[in-house]
Amino acid sequence: MNLLSFKGGIHPPHSKEYTENKPIKTAVEPSLVHIPLRQHIGAPASPLVKVGDIVKVGQKIGEAGGFVSVPIHASISGIVKSVKNQSVLGGSALTISIENDLKNEIHESVLPKGKLEDLSGKEIIEIIKEAGIVGMGGAGFPTHVKLSPPPDKKIDVVILNGAECEPYLTNDYRLMIENPEEIIFGMEALMKIFNLKEGYIGIENNKPEAFKIMTQAAKRNPGIKIVGLKTKYPQGAEKQLINAITGRQVPSGGLPMEVGAVVNNVATAAAIANAIQSGMPLIERICTVTGRGVKDPQNIRIKIGTMINEIVEQCGGYTDDVGKLIMGGPMMGIASHTDKLPSTKTTSGILVFTEKEAKIPEPSACIKCGKCVEACPSFLQPSYISAYALIDNLVMAEKYNAMDCIECGSCSFVCPSKRPLVDSIRIAKREILEQRRKSK
């Protein structure tokens, strides 16, 4: 098989053996969910319900706060117990708490949206928007925004990311094995939006079973090509995936649409299929709960808003030597000091390291070996950007294209001096953005 790839990148241990052969299990109904109104990039949603209201599954409980925003829906039926600020990953957000009545009553608005062939591209985008769909690979960018480029940007290639290059995570892998038809349907909907006859689904070659099953499922539509990708991190990053599949290079500071491409995750495609076929908005997702710090690692289908500690409990709970909790994978996930947080649309993984695994080695001086430059898939000079970031010289950090950093962590992974490269660059990026916002 001709395997496609990109320049740069690294080969961290896959560590997928904990969960790759575990079929998706459905979590028990939570007695209470806490649904944040900010679960995506862009403006938070505003509440449509108040304390005491009775809500049903799939009911819209938060209205989108603008174009770059999405509505939020109830993941269970029951009574609204509170609408207040609560802790979420990385801060706090207005959150709607619902007590489960265990009736699982579906809201009247949840209805199939008709046959795909009868829907226009515009109607499909509207369905996606109203279903509150965001990128489910972790970034949480509102999908309808991605699908609405300005008129001068012509999209001629649609790509689905089935690489799941992040170590430990296997939720996309299990979805491809267990629900390939949904993904293919979602891909057809995306192709219809842009009136395209062809689309690509990229899968890394460490997932032969998924490749086989997806190839079989795609047979019904000869325009959908399942393409093999070299197993390399970060193969699933948008720009790297576009480059591997089409050979096109997204320019510095540019978006995929600049080269006529739209990339979505396979789980996002499945959510689109669900929104069209059953009319159910995005109220649940598959999450990989994994690592040596959890007793019974699983791929588990959770209702959005279920607390992280309750999800871990359903996977046997923690071992006695827990050292670190990460939301997402080890490369791009976010560490959390607490598990008393609600799950969201982007909770792709809950990774638990033991104390020994969590120990951070002391950084030493840069020896100018250049390994970080070689590994950087964005062709940056991480050592320079980081050095400027650490002395707060944002002008120079920006000059060295800090904003092109995709925060993949490849540079930190290969650095023999264990320099805090990605962490310092990430902070610099936030500060540059903040400065830009203020100067506007």
Ligand code: SF4
């Ligand atoms: S500089 Fe950014 S994009 Fe480059 S390797 Fe480091 S984290 Fe990845």
Ligand code: SF4
């Ligand atoms: S990999 Fe580490 S030691 Fe080598 S040049 Fe980059 S920052 Fe310096």
